[in-house]
Amino acid sequence: MALHRIIALWKKEVGQLLKDRRLLPIAFVAPVIQLTFLGFAASLDVKNIPIVLCDLDKSAESRTLVSSFTNSGYFTLSYSTEDYGDIQRYLDNNMVTMALVIPPSYGEKILRREQATIQIILDGSEGNSAAITMGYVNQVVMRLSTNILTEYLGGKVPAGRVDGEVRAWYNPALKSRNFMVPGVLVLILLVTATVLTAMAIVKEKEVGTLEQIMVTPIRPLEFMLGKLVPYTIIGFGDICVVLMVMVFGFGIAIKGSIVLLLTISGLFLLTTLGIGLFVSTISKTQQQAMMTVIFFIVMPMMYISGFVFPIENMPQPLQVISLGIPMRYFLVAIRSIILKGVGLSTLWPQALILLAMGASILVASTLRFRKKLD
Amino acid sequence: MTLSVLKRLWPIIKKEFRHIRRDKRVLAVLTLVPAALLLLNGYALNFDVTHIRTAVVDHDKSATSRDFIQSFVSSGYFDHVKNLRTSYEATRLLDNGEVRLVIVVPSGFSEKLLARETVDVQLLVDGMDASAATTIVGYAQAMVLQYSQRIILQAMSKIGRGSYIPVNYEMRMWYNPELKSARFLVPGLIAFILAITCVIATSLSIVKEKERNTIEQINVSPIHALDFIVGKLIPYALISLVAAALVLLAAYFLFDVVIKGSVLLLFFATLLFITAALSIGLFVSTVSDSQQVAFQIAAIVSIAPTIILSGFIFPIRSMPWWLQVLSNITPAKFYLVILRSIVLKGAGLSAFWEQGVYLLLYTTLFLGISTLRSRKTVG
Numbered sequence: 001m002a003l004h005r006i007i008a009l010w011k012k013e014v015g016q017l018l019k020d021r022r023l024l025p026i027a028f029v030a031p032v033i034q035l036t037f038l039g040f041a042a043s044l045d046v047k048n049i050p051i052v053l054c055d056l057d058k059s060a061e062s063r064t065l066v067s068s069f070t071n072s073g074y075f076t077l078s079y080s081t082e083d084y085g086d087i088q089r090y091l092d093n094n095m096v097t098m099a100l101v102i103p104p105s106y107g108e109k110i111l112r113r114e115q116a117t118i119q120i121i122l123d124g125s126e127g128n129s130a131a132i133t134m135g136y137v138n139q140v141v142m143r144l145s146t147n148i149l150t151e152y153l154g155g156k157v158p159a160g161r162v163d164g165e166v167r168a169w170y171n172p173a174l175k176s177r178n179f180m181v182p183g184v185l186v187l188i189l190l191v192t193a194t195v196l197t198a199m200a201i202v203k204e205k206e207v208g209t210l211e212q213i214m215v216t217p218i219r220p221l222e223f224m225l226g227k228l229v230p231y232t233i234i235g236f237g238d239i240c241v242v243l244m245v246m247v248f249g250f251g252i253a254i255k256g257s258i259v260l261l262l263t264i265s266g267l268f269l270l271t272t273l274g275i276g277l278f279v280s281t282i283s284k285t286q287q288q289a290m291m292t293v294i295f296f297i298v299m300p301m302m303y304i305s306g307f308v309f310p311i312e313n314m315p316q317p318l319q320v321i322s323l324g325i326p327m328r329y330f331l332v333a334i335r336s337i338i339l340k341g342v343g344l345s346t347l348w349p350q351a352l353i354l355l356a357m358g359a360s361i362l363v364a365s366t367l368r369f370r371k372k373l374d
Numbered sequence: 375m376t377l378s379v380l381k382r383l384w385p386i387i388k389k390e391f392r393h394i395r396r397d398k399r400v401l402a403v404l405t406l407v408p409a410a411l412l413l414l415n416g417y418a419l420n421f422d423v424t425h426i427r428t429a430v431v432d433h434d435k436s437a438t439s440r441d442f443i444q445s446f447v448s449s450g451y452f453d454h455v456k457n458l459r460t461s462y463e464a465t466r467l468l469d470n471g472e473v474r475l476v477i478v479v480p481s482g483f484s485e486k487l488l489a490r491e492t493v494d495v496q497l498l499v500d501g502m503d504a505s506a507a508t509t510i511v512g513y514a515q516a517m518v519l520q521y522s523q524r525i526i527l528q529a530m531s532k533i534g535r536g537s538y539i540p541v542n543y544e545m546r547m548w549y550n551p552e553l554k555s556a557r558f559l560v561p562g563l564i565a566f567i568l569a570i571t572c573v574i575a576t577s578l579s580i581v582k583e584k585e586r587n588t589i590e591q592i593n594v595s596p597i598h599a600l601d602f603i604v605g606k607l608i609p610y611a612l613i614s615l616v617a618a619a620l621v622l623l624a625a626y627f628l629f630d631v632v633i634k635g636s637v638l639l640l641f642f643a644t645l646l647f648i649t650a651a652l653s654i655g656l657f658v659s660t661v662s663d664s665q666q667v668a669f670q671i672a673a674i675v676s677i678a679p680t681i682i683l684s685g686f687i688f689p690i691r692s693m694p695w696w697l698q699v700l701s702n703i704t705p706a707k708f709y710l711v712i713l714r715s716i717v718l719k720g721a722g723l724s725a726f727w728e729q730g731v732y733l734l735l736y737t738t739l740f741l742g743i744s745t746l747r748s749r750k751t752v753g
Contacts, residue, residue, distance in 0.1 A: 023667050023670070026674075040693060041701075045508070117541075118543050119544050121548060130547065132512065145540045150526070161487075161492050163493070164518035165494045168499050170501050178504065179502055199665065286578065286582070290578065290665075299411055299414075304414070313423065336470075340468075
């Protein structure tokens with residue numbers, strides 16, 4: 001290995017990067033745009049659920065029921081109808097996601113101290129939102145029941161009651177944005193580093209310059225380092241830019257140590273560069289490389305790394321597979337550092353695993369790369 | 375006339391098909407991976423929260439407090455993994471993610487209940503994953519409410535009043551009664567796959583000709599620039615249609631997702647969306663000189679909006695207003711409404727004609743811009 005040859009390669013690579021007037025700006029601007037969009041859009045919060053009311057009773061009691069729904073803060077009364085058959089139209093056209101039907105005898109039954117049953121119709125197509133909505137309905141109805149019972153007993157409560165006082169740690173307002181934004185950072189890093197590296201190497205194959213380079217004294221290892229280092233720098237640049245957007249744009253402060261954050265990001269970058277290199281050894285065209293990365297690496301990682309969907313809920317085989325995904329450990333580490341402010345004493349297993357994975361992926365792909373060339 | 379057009383286009387279509395066929399992996403990716411992704415979607419995309427790891431700080435240590443905690447455990451949602459002596463220990467457990475919920479029962483819990491007072495029980499939840507935390511809080515609050523209700527009912531029957539629950543509710547879940555995520559995600563997945571194949575694959579394949587300078591060879595040949603582009607797009611449109619069909623088939627066999635509405639409508643809507651996506655792909659190819667750039671631009675203008683802004687995973691309703699406005703830039707948003715209406719709700723044209731018209735306008739606009747641009751750059 002000779003340093004001067006590697007430096008010559010860096011010069012060439014940087015020159016190429018600079019020559020393509022669009023590539024560099026995009027490599028830095030794209031992550032910012034993606035983060036901004038994802039950060040604002042990636043909200044799984046279920047608020048202001050629009051409902052259509054079908055009050056067939058119109059009594060004081062039914063009005064109390066309706067206001068206990070609207071006062072809960074979860075529901076917004078968007079439409080009212082007196083025709084039960086009309087509900088379908090509202091749900092079919094996505095005007096509401098829930099219908100509240102109060103039967104004609106509701107008020108009477110409440111006054112006669114009998115159990116009254118109301119009907120809730122939910123649009124189940126968004127399974128997650130529907131499940132959360134179900135929980136809200138349950139809370140509202142139970143609270144109302146307890147109030148009616150207390151009232152019935154003339155305020156003389158025959159028993160005490162328990163209230164839950166919720167404290168959400170690390171994220172008091174329970175904004176899903178705080179969870180998603182660090183995740184998006186990881187995703188961006190994964191996509192940019194892997195795709196750009198793989199494409200940069202395959203491009204030389206495609207255009208035929210790889211063979212020209214190989215007849216020069218440059219060794220495969222030197223060539224590889226020459227390719228990887230510029231992209232490592234771009235990757236780190238991306239991390240810094242995205243972190244700035246996160247802190248200043250979204251107001252999500254980094255509670256833990258920034259040095260630790262950057263170190264662990266560096267470890268993760270090792271794995272992504274290694275994967276990019278590996279993909280380049282099995283691809284002939286840039287199109288192929290890009291598709292391989294997106295479909296075989298990014299998509300599966302996105303799904304089973306815990307990026308959006310909790311790993312605990314997955315079936316056992318998927319949970320086992322997710323153990324082999326570097327992104328999983330990086331996600332835990334980065335979220336814990338940013339949101340919880342924990343240090344290496346808690347995160348050393350993640351750091352160690354990432355280091356081991358990064359080193360082995362990089363070594364394996366280097367060997368493969370050399371074999372392919374020789 | 376159409377025949378002569380087809381005759382002119384045929385060699386180009388054949389050439390592009392040959393390219394794709396020779397590249398076995400791209401072909402496999404375009405056709406088989408979508409079905410595999412669906413599989414992942416169906417099993418991995420699950421927001422349900424069960425087996426919530428829970429620690430308990432019981433300052434009361436009475437039969438009543440144990441009974442209260444038991445009501446959490448027997449609900450099946452909470453796994454009682456640890457007993458703690460102080461709330462301080464809770465910090466460590468929440469920090470390293472060992473538990474997601476800590477229930478703190480204050481001392482004097484049972485006495486206060488006997489004295490008919492209200493007791494506050496602390497529920498410390500790991501808020502990092504806000505979505506899961508919301509669900510956990512919901513379950514925990516429900517448990518607390520249920521417990522309160524139970525002791526009121528017990529007290530009522532003790533003093534000889536009939537115990538009953540005043541308001542009951544009957545829940546009906548429409549369109550997707552078992553709340554299967556797969557059902558909701560299939561349409562989104564189709565849109566996503568089409569966006570990738572149409573936008574990225576086409577833009578890369580056109581830019582590739584630029585990169586290798588083969589486009590100049592074509593320019594000096596008698597082939598018209600427009601013919602060349604249309605000829606290149608058609609194979610990708612066909613492949614995308616096949617991919618969409620495969621996803622629907624896989625959804626049917628794996629997750630029992632049946633198309634409730636008209637298949638013919640679905641076909642035309644898909645064709646419309648493919649045209650829209652191809653026009654974006656074409657546009658991307660006119661503004662980029664290398665495949666790396668084309669990929670990056672395509673990712674910004676198509677993949678990202680399709681995942682983020684279309685309502686595929688994240689409900690548009692929960693977005694800030696300016697993003698809701700901005701979400702109109704992605705045709706996937708409209709295609710998704712149409713797809714979900716047809717596949718899940720079985721609704722007819724009247725439910726989504728506006729979206730159809732929008733897609734049509736969108737396609738015309740983009741196709742117009744990129745044709746003008748490509749004439750300038752290619753021709």
